[in-house]
Amino acid sequence: MFDHDGYRDNKLRARMKWLVEKLGFEELQRRILRERKFLLASSSWPGGIPDVVKARGDAPAGQQAGAEATPVGQGIAVAIGGRAPYERWEQANVVRGAAKGTVSAYAWARLGDVTAEQFEALADLQRELGAECRVTNRQNIVFRDLADGQLPRLFEALSAINMAEPGAELLRDVVACPGADTCNLAVTQSRGLASAIGDRLEEEGLAEVGGLRINISGCTNSCGQHHASDIGFFGAERRAHGRSAPGYQMLLGGYVGDTQIHFGAKALRLPARNAPEATVRVVRRFAAEREAGEEFRHWLDRQGGARAVGKTLADLDEFPTPEAGPEFFVDFDETGPYEAVIGESECAT
Ligand code: SF4
Known part of the structure; x- marks a missing residue:
C-alpha cells in the first residue's frame, strides 16, 4: 500500500505514518487486507499455503511438506558445527528452498557496511x-538462483573480500x-x-548463539527496528550528576511471526556503556x-517477562561520577563529552 499510495515525491513525508494520517487507520487496513488477497504464495497466508499454489510447485522456501528445505525466519535456531x-x-x-530446489547464500556485511571495493x-x-x-533487512546481501556447484566458488570469492563470516541469523x-x-x-x-x-x-563466545536477534536504533523512530527484535535498544538522553549522558532503553521479546508481530516490552533504561x-547477561542466561x-520469547515468558528480567539487571542502571567513570559521559565512537543537540533535516535511513 505504501508503494501504491505513499508519498514518494516528498522525502519528509515518505513514511507509513503519513499514509495512516492521510487515509485513516481503518481505511488503510481495509486496503491492505484487500491487497493481500492477491498474495497467494505468501508464507503468512492464513491457514497455510493454498492448494493451488502447492499444486503448481510454487511454495515459498521451507513450506513444502516432505522436501528438505532450510527453515528461515526469526526464532529459527541456526546451529553450526x-x-x-x-x-x-x-x-x-x-x-535451500524446497519447491524448486533453489539455493541462496548470504554475503555477510558487518554492521551493514560494504566498501566500494567489496561492491565491485x-x-x-553476480555477473x-x-x-x-x-x-x-538484516543488512546483508543475498545471492539467489544459485546451483549447489557454485557455492565453493562463491565462498572463495566472498572470503577474499571478508564477507564470508558465518553470520547471517547468528547473534553476531x-x-x-x-x-x-x-x-x-539521533540521540546516540x-x-x-x-x-x-x-x-x-x-x-564471551556467544556470537554464534542462534535463534536470537539484536536490533538498535539511535532514537525512538526505530529505523533499526528495535521494537520487533528479541533484544532491542533505542537511544535516550540520560541525566546524571548534573550532566547529560548517552543512555538506552532496553526492550525484550519483540518478534515478527508468520501472521503477527509483537512489540518488545520495556526491560530497563541504562547507561550506553x-x-x-x-x-551478554541476557544471552548467557538464555x-x-x-x-x-525453545524460542527466546517463550524463555522470556518463563522468566516472568521483560520487566522481571530487567530487574535482574538493575545494578547496571548506575552512573559513576564523571571523575570515576568519564567514559560513561562519552558515547561510543566519540571523543568528546556527550551533548544533546537538535540537528536539522530528516533521518538518514
Ligand atoms: S536513523 Fe535516525 S531517526 Fe532513524 S532511528 Fe536511527 S537515529 Fe532515529
Missing part, C-alpha cells in the same frame, strides 16, 4: 554466477540504524553500540536455560 570454514559458512549462510567484487560475482542479488549479526554517525535526529551512536555489543559477544554487559528448541 564442524571446524572447516567452508562447512561453517555453508551451515549458517546457505538457504560483488557485482563481478560470473548469473545470480540475482538482494539486500536483506547485530543490526543498527545509522545513528549519530550521519542522522540528525547506535552503530558504535552495535559494534561494542558484537565485540563483547565474540569475547552498560548495554553490552546487559546483552543459552544456558533454554529448553531444547
Whole structure:
C-alpha cells in the first residue's frame, strides 16, 4: 500500500505514518487486507499455503511438506558445527528452498557496511554466477538462483573480500540504524553500540548463539527496528550528576511471526556503556536455560517477562561520577563529552 499510495515525491513525508494520517487507520487496513488477497504464495497466508499454489510447485522456501528445505525466519535456531570454514559458512549462510530446489547464500556485511571495493567484487560475482542479488533487512546481501556447484566458488570469492563470516541469523549479526554517525535526529551512536555489543559477544563466545536477534536504533523512530527484535535498544538522553549522558532503553521479546508481530516490552533504561554487559547477561542466561528448541520469547515468558528480567539487571542502571567513570559521559565512537543537540533535516535511513 505504501508503494501504491505513499508519498514518494516528498522525502519528509515518505513514511507509513503519513499514509495512516492521510487515509485513516481503518481505511488503510481495509486496503491492505484487500491487497493481500492477491498474495497467494505468501508464507503468512492464513491457514497455510493454498492448494493451488502447492499444486503448481510454487511454495515459498521451507513450506513444502516432505522436501528438505532450510527453515528461515526469526526464532529459527541456526546451529553450526564442524571446524572447516567452508562447512561453517555453508551451515549458517546457505538457504535451500524446497519447491524448486533453489539455493541462496548470504554475503555477510558487518554492521551493514560494504566498501566500494567489496561492491565491485560483488557485482563481478553476480555477473560470473548469473545470480540475482538482494539486500536483506538484516543488512546483508543475498545471492539467489544459485546451483549447489557454485557455492565453493562463491565462498572463495566472498572470503577474499571478508564477507564470508558465518553470520547471517547468528547473534553476531547485530543490526543498527545509522545513528549519530550521519542522522540528525539521533540521540546516540547506535552503530558504535552495535559494534561494542558484537565485540563483547565474540569475547564471551556467544556470537554464534542462534535463534536470537539484536536490533538498535539511535532514537525512538526505530529505523533499526528495535521494537520487533528479541533484544532491542533505542537511544535516550540520560541525566546524571548534573550532566547529560548517552543512555538506552532496553526492550525484550519483540518478534515478527508468520501472521503477527509483537512489540518488545520495556526491560530497563541504562547507561550506553552498560548495554553490552546487559546483552551478554541476557544471552548467557538464555543459552544456558533454554529448553531444547525453545524460542527466546517463550524463555522470556518463563522468566516472568521483560520487566522481571530487567530487574535482574538493575545494578547496571548506575552512573559513576564523571571523575570515576568519564567514559560513561562519552558515547561510543566519540571523543568528546556527550551533548544533546537538535540537528536539522530528516533521518538518514
Ligand atoms: S531517526 Fe532513524 S536513523 Fe535516525 S537515529 Fe532515529 S532511528 Fe536511527
